[in-house]
Amino acid sequence: METIYDLIILGSGPAGLGAAIYAQRADLKTLVIEKEMVSGGQVLTTYEVDNYAGLPGIGGFDLGMKFREHADKLGAEFAEDTVLGIRDAEAAGDETVLAAEVGNGLKQVVCEHGTYLTRTVIIATGAHHRKLGVPGEEELAGMGISYCATCDGAFFKKKTTAVIGGGDVAIEDAIFLARLCEKVYLIHRRDELRGAKSLQKKLMSMENVEILWDTVVESVNGEDKVESLSLLNKKNGERTAIAVDGVFIAVGISPNTELLEGTVALDAGGYVEAGEDGATSVPGIFAAGDVRTKNLRQIITAVADGANCVSSVERYLNEQ
Numbered sequence: 184m185e186t187i188y189d190l191i192i193l194g195s196g197p198a199g200l201g202a203a204i205y206a207q208r209a210d211l212k213t214l215v216i217e218k219e220m221v222s223g224g225q226v227l228t229t230y231e232v233d234n235y236a237g238l239p240g241i242g243g244f245d246l247g248m249k250f251r252e253h254a255d256k257l258g259a260e261f262a263e264d265t266v267l268g269i270r271d272a273e274a275a276g277d278e279t280v281l282a283a284e285v286g287n288g289l290k291q292v293v294c295e296h297g298t299y300l301t302r303t304v305i306i307a308t309g310a311h312h313r314k315l316g317v318p319g320e321e322e323l324a325g326m327g328i329s330y331c332a333t334c335d336g337a338f339f340k341k342k343t344t345a346v347i348g349g350g351d352v353a354i355e356d357a358i359f360l361a362r363l364c365e366k367v368y369l370i371h372r373r374d375e376l377r378g379a380k381s382l383q384k385k386l387m388s389m390e391n392v393e394i395l396w397d398t399v400v401e402s403v404n405g406e407d408k409v410e411s412l413s414l415l416n417k418k419n420g421e422r423t424a425i426a427v428d429g430v431f432i433a434v435g436i437s438p439n440t441e442l443l444e445g446t447v448a449l450d451a452g453g454y455v456e457a458g459e460d461g462a463t464s465v466p467g468i469f470a471a472g473d474v475r476t477k478n479l480r481q482i483i484t485a486v487a488d489g490a491n492c493v494s495s496v497e498r499y500l501n502e503q
Contacts (some may be wrong), residue, residue, distance in 0.1 A: 196224020
C-alpha cells in the first residue's frame with residue numbers, strides 16, 4: 184500500500200527544517216523534499232550569522248547543519264528530489280496536469296523521481312536574491328558581498344561599504360549602514376531613486392552617504408575579500424574604481440514559486456499569499472518563510488513560520 188503522509192514539506196531551509204522539527208514533535212508522519220544535496224537553504228552561503236537568538240557569530244553553514252541535525256535527531260524523513268507540481272490525488276490519471284487546482288482531499292506531490300501522497304503540504308521553497316552577474320560576485324560571496332544589510336551590516340562597523348540599487352530596500356540598507364559605517368556609497372544605474380520620498384529625504388540628510396548616479400558595477404575586486412569596485416558611468420562613459428570593504432546588493436529578490444503557478448494564489452511579485460498562520464488559498468496547503476507574503480525575511484522569522492504552519496496543519500487535520 185502506498186505511503187500516505189500527514190505532511191510533506193517542500194524545501195529544507197530554516198522554514199522547512201523548523202516545520203520538520205515541530206512536525207516530528209507533533210507526531211505527524213512527515214516527509215521533507217529537498218532538491219539540493221545539503222539542507223539549509225540560503226543560510227549556507229552566509230559567512231557569519233550574528234542575529235540568530237542564542238547563537239551569535241555562528242557560521243551560516245554550521246547553523247544550517249544544526250537545524251538539520253535537530254530534525255534528524257527527532258527522526259524526520261528526507262528525500263532528495265525536484266518537485267514538479269502539486270495536484271489533487273483524484274487527478275492522478277491526468278499526466279499533463281502537474282499544477283492543477285488542488286481540492287480538499289489527498290494531494291499528490293509530483294517529483295522527477297517519484298510521486299508522493301499527503302494530506303497536507305507546507306511550501307518552504309524560499310526565494311533567491313537577484314544578482315548583478317558581474318565578475319567577482321560569485322567568487323567573493325560571503326567574503327564582503329552580502330544581500331542583507333540587517334544580517335551582515337554589523338561586521339562593517341567604521342568601514343567603507345557600497346549599496347547597489349535604487350528602491351526602498353537599497354535606501355533602507357544605506358540608511359542602516361550609515362549609522363554603522365564610516366562611509367557608504369549608494370550606486371544606482373539611473374539619475375533618480377525609486378524608493379519612497381520619505382526614505383530619500385532621510386538618506387540625503389546623512390553626511391557619510393555618497394550617491395553615485397547613472398553608475399553600474401562592472402566587477403567586484405579582491406583576493407580573499409572584497410577590496411574595490413570597478414564602475415562605469417553610463418552617461419559619460421567614464422570608468423572609475425572605489426575602495427570598499429563590503430558590498431550590499433539590493434536589486435530585488437524573487438520567490439521560488441514557478442512550480443506553484445495555477446496551484447495557489449500568488450501576489451503580483453510571485454509570492455504565495457499567506458498570513459502568519461501560513462494558510463494559502465487552497466485548504467491543506469500552507470506556506471512558510473521567504474516564499475510567502477511578509478515584511479521581514481530573516482532566519483528567525485522563517486523558523487517561526489515553520490512552527491506556525493505546523494500548528495495550522497494540526498488544526499486542519501483535526502477538522503477533517
